[in-house]
Amino acid sequence: MVILPLFFLLLLPVFLLFFVPKWRKSKGIRHLPGPPGLPFVGNLHQLDNSDLQRYLWQLSKKYGPIMSLRLGFVPALVISSAKMAKEVLKTHDLVFCSRPALFGQQKLSYNGLDVALSPYNDYWREMRKICTLHLFSSRRVQSARPIREDEVSQMIQNISQLANSGRLTNLSETLMTLTSTIICRVAFGRRYDGEGHESRRFHKLLHECEAVMASFYVSDYFPFMGWFDKLTGMCARLEKNFEGMDLFYQELIDEHLNPNRPESMKGDFIDILLQLEKDGLSSIHLTSNHIKALLMNILLGGTDTSASAVVWTMMELVKHPAVMKKAQEEVRKLIGNRGKVDEDDLQNLPYLKAVIKEGLRLHPPAPLLVPRETIDRCVIEGYEIKPKTLVYVNAWAVGRDPESWENPEEYVPERFLDSSIDFKGQDFQLIPFGAGRRGCPGVLIGITTVELVLSNLLYSFDWELPDGMKIEDIDEAPMPGITVHKKNALCLLARRYLWQLSKKYGPIMSLRLGFVPALVISSAKMAKEVLKTHDLAFCSRPALFGQQKLSYNGLDVALSPYNDYWREMRKICTLHLFSSRRVQSARPIREDEVSQMIKNISQLASSSKLTDLSETLVILTCTIVCRVAFGKRYDGEGHESRRFYKLFHECQAVMASFYVSDHFPLMGWFDKLTGMCARLERNFKDMDLFYEELIDEHRNPDRPESMQDDFIDILLQLEKDGLSSIHLTSNHIKALLMNILLGGTDTSASTVVWTMVELVKHPIVMKKAQEEVRKLIGNRGKVDEDDLQNLPYLKAVIMEGLRLHPPVPLLIPRETIDRCVIEGYEIKPKTLVYVNAWAVGRDPESWENPEEYVPERFLDKSIDYKGQADFQLIPFGGGRRGCPGMLMGTTTVELVLSNLLYSFDWELPDGMKIEDIDSAPMPGLVVHKKNALCLLAKVHKCHEVE
Structure with missing residues (x-):
């Protein structure tokens, strides 16, 4: 022109x-x-x-x-x-x-x-x-x-x-x-x-x-x-x-x-x-x-x-x-x-x-x-x-x-x-x-x-x-x-998700990731084969570079290979950290933090400000875990809080990062060249110092009341008593603290956020869940943990959310110990195994209209998510390597969601329609919603702000 x-x-x-x-x-x-x-x-x-x-x-x-x-x-x-x-x-x-x-x-x-x-x-x-x-x-x-x-x-x-x-x-x-x-x-x-x-x-x-x-x-x-x-x-x-x-x-x-x-x-x-x-x-x-x-x-x-x-x-x-x-x-x-x-x-x-x-x-x-x-x-x-x-x-x-x-x-x-x-x-x-x-x-x-x-x-x-x-x-x-x-x-x-590949190649599918043979499981039937029938052959963990470093070379329970050491660490977790009695003893902390969250949202609601539920729930679950495990809280804007969240987010990032040496063992030099090794080492040292400071504080006989009988206190007592067949050291304790921090925080927050996404997209379901909670609680002002057993529809809402949005969609990768045969296919030792819980939850052989969010499907069924009998719903894994902290996590999820639904009516921001809500995931070990879920809370008449 x-x-x-x-x-x-x-x-x-x-x-x-x-x-x-x-x-x-x-x-x-x-x-x-x-x-x-x-x-x-x-x-x-x-x-x-x-x-x-x-x-x-x-x-x-x-x-x-x-x-x-x-x-x-x-x-x-x-x-x-x-x-x-x-x-x-x-x-x-x-x-x-x-x-x-x-x-x-x-x-x-x-x-x-x-x-x-x-x-x-x-x-x-x-x-x-x-x-x-x-x-x-x-x-x-x-x-x-x-x-x-x-x-x-x-x-x-x-x-x-x-x-x-x-x-x-x-x-x-x-x-x-x-x-x-x-x-x-x-x-x-x-x-x-x-x-x-x-x-x-x-x-x-x-x-x-x-x-x-x-x-x-x-x-x-x-x-x-x-x-x-x-x-x-x-x-x-x-x-x-x-x-x-x-x-x-x-x-x-x-x-x-x-x-x-x-x-x-x-x-x-x-x-x-x-x-x-x-x-x-x-x-x-x-x-x-x-x-x-x-x-x-x-x-x-x-x-x-x-x-x-x-x-x-x-x-x-x-x-x-x-x-x-x-x-x-x-x-x-x-x-x-x-x-x-x-x-x-x-x-x-x-x-x-x-x-x-x-x-x-x-x-x-x-x-x-x-x-x-x-x-x-x-x-x-x-x-x-x-x-x-x-x-x-x-x-x-x-x-x-x-x-x-x-x-x-x-x-x-x-x-x-x-x-x-x-x-x-x-x-x-x-x-x-x-x-x-x-x-x-x-x-x-x-x-x-x-x-x-x-x-x-x-x-x-x-x-x-x-x-x-x-x-x-x-x-x-x-x-x-x-x-x-x-x-x-x-x-x-x-992104050609594994679920889509499985539609073409079947529910048991092989991949080759560099030099590493891999197996992907995408149906309930195949999940049962791996997690139950052949559980022993499939129950070890691969020695992935980032995870090995942050777990002190597999001294934890989540990432340790399957052996006598792992069995002893599992026993410590199930008997001393995540038993029903221990979960119940942490009830005051959960109820206290949920009450504080409700107050904070009420203040936003009173001034018609949006609530960023994604951020609110990560802070809540993180605070609960920190109080239960460390006897401390890291909320607010102080230096300690900023330091903690910076360390925490960086630890999540380096844990989920791609390391060339995991798939090309002779190319570890490339991870050094790209700076990945240096970044990992830096975060490891920072986290190690953080854990060491917590342990030192707990060794002090004049430690605060809040640090008495928390997880670190229990582990130090086990170390002192020598009752375990393992000689516990500080590194063992630090490795377990990494599991508790990363596993207990993200998963619960992710579950509540994704469930709230589905409820906002399905207002009739939300209304039904709210009516159940409000009818049970009346004007008492809050839901406590004794009420949870009387909320069957709420439990169905959560199970349906976990079906469609398991917090760890591919679970934690497994590794085969021995050769085994499934469906006539030979699976060799040292094969990396991904169980696609996201795809299993959409398996058309297990679920009618699997893409639809229908909590009613759980009301007349005995299906649950414990991973021992019902392999069509495995958000927390199954078999020997199922999540030991499941009870604590689901209790937190139920308490949080029930109070959110009891206390508030939820609306989309002005100008936003239901069809505008996106479900894009943020890649990572735990999959969060990519874009924050921001909603307008309206205080319901049955809830009075204290």
Whole structure:
């Protein structure tokens, strides 16, 4: 667009002097509404080409849905509403169905020998017939199905490789390559992917062709100024690209004329057109130039539009995670374990179709469609439209017409579920592909591609933003052009979760992680085999680098290998730390801290401030664990508190970090090179000092009352008495403290947060749970632990939350001790074993409607989560290595949740809807909600703040 201001600068003064008198004489003529322009220039200087459709939409708000512009010497009309679109595309379609002879388009279409840019006449009608009968018929689209499915499968494999290595997927580039390859195979019988010379040449030609087609030519608006396009080099650039494309087309045609052409070229579009030329069945004498002009339409129209539609729709889905999840659930429920979506499935995906329609409504690939030109004079809404008027139908604005759409700026696919509105050109409020005589003839092949691509992307992967990026950081800036792409590439992180792999490869599946063989268990039946039938063979732990360091080389109970030492440490935990008596003795601490939390939330509620439940619950559970284990609390803003939380969060991070040496044992030097070893060592020393200080404080006979009979006190007493077969030392105690701190804090907080997410998303369930608690407690003001046994629905709510959101989804990895055989498969010693509790909780053989949150499923069943008999629900593991602190954890969860539901009614923040709640996880050993759960608490009348 540098050309236009340069042109004005050089020549505007001369033409102003010449045309001002003429312009003044015409002032009295009644015009269509529109912004005032300058003499000679008209409105050209006002147009914002960076986002033209939006600029014209803004103008239409002032001047109306039918608006005039003058672009140099060319009168133009802009249509911006469904009502006016119907007038142009249906009522007066014949008058409006020609095309303007724009310079770049004329050249590249061989002077209008194509179907998209040809003027309306007998020739165009014959070319349209060729396209609809021979190229884009239902039978022809169906015949290209194997190509589409093959290319989509290849794309999924490529993204899987990126996902496996944790790399971002550039969806903008990926989808352009995909749609380009599909079109080339269907039309030319060839593919142009890869890095070879032919591929580079093709893509260079294609991108330059798109650019010169969309460029500004002065002669389009000032017909006698064609010399200016020569002066600026535009003509030479256009001619160069035309010659390059012409040679490219000619080479393809020559290849197809060769009787020994490859099999892939037989029956493609060029083959069909050459056969029509040979047979002479058309009223047009087809020549190579006719074929080349059609190939230009197919290449430019079929590649860009489909890729653009999928990218914009994926952008909206990432911005609306609840919509994405709903679309994924529909696809995954239909496809099950088949591993991919094929075209027969598409008719059974109504929500996916609604998602795509809503994407096309807000982001039509060609927002202004292809410009039209009037043939004759006509009258619309009392305004005279003259012949040779350039007509832009702003499909982007029509999709936002408030007379046609409720809340038009919002992305709401549900609006199409009970509506018959479609994009085939009969419903003028949705016209992404145009309508009437000049509607896109290739809409069927395009939309089939879009549906197949999007459904497979949603079926195969979960999608996340890059680290550090938030939903509000996603930009919607468009890239100007005939087809409007997203200006900045859409780059996302694809995660092919083990559960999805298990659907393809089965509930017992092998992986190889570097040099380490691994096994993934994903069903209740297989979990029972591992955790019960063959428990002894599967009950050891791998010596992972970070975990070994922080557990003092396996001196703890959670990460220790299976041996006599572990059995003794387990006995210490079950008898002295987590027995029913010990859990009961900590009741005053739990009730005290929960009461304090309720007071804090009440203060926020009284001033109508949001409660960050994610942060509140981590602080609560951390404080409970610290008081029970250390006899201290670390809340507030003091130095000790800040130090503690900094150490705690860093310990979680280094524990869950990736260490190359875990999978490539000879490459430990790489962990040193990257600084991972130094970071781990630093945190270990800091945590060791922290534990040592606590132990020293407990050895002091004048220690505070709160430190008497806490976990450290008990362990020191065992050390002193020597009653254990293990000679306990400070390192043994420190290792156990690490287990208690990391295992007891995060898991309880995560469970309550995820359960609250589900309750807010299912208000009827929340109300039922609240009624149960409030009916039992009445006006007593709080729930205490004696009440918990009388709250069966609350327990069901928690179990259902644990089923869908186990705090440690893959449990703690196990390692096989001996060789064993499961389902006829040999499992070798030293195999790393992941039990996917998240997938087990969604096992369709164990659960009806497994993706739905239905606490009632537990009311008439004896299923529980202890991991000894019911292996369809194993959030705390099972068998010998089941979590020893389960009773303490679940008691805390029940007490916290019951008081939150008793004391408050919970609402979403202003402007937020249930479908806006995201369920994106934060990766780690314990999986938290990625984005904090912030809710508005309203104090219920039965609860009185002390």
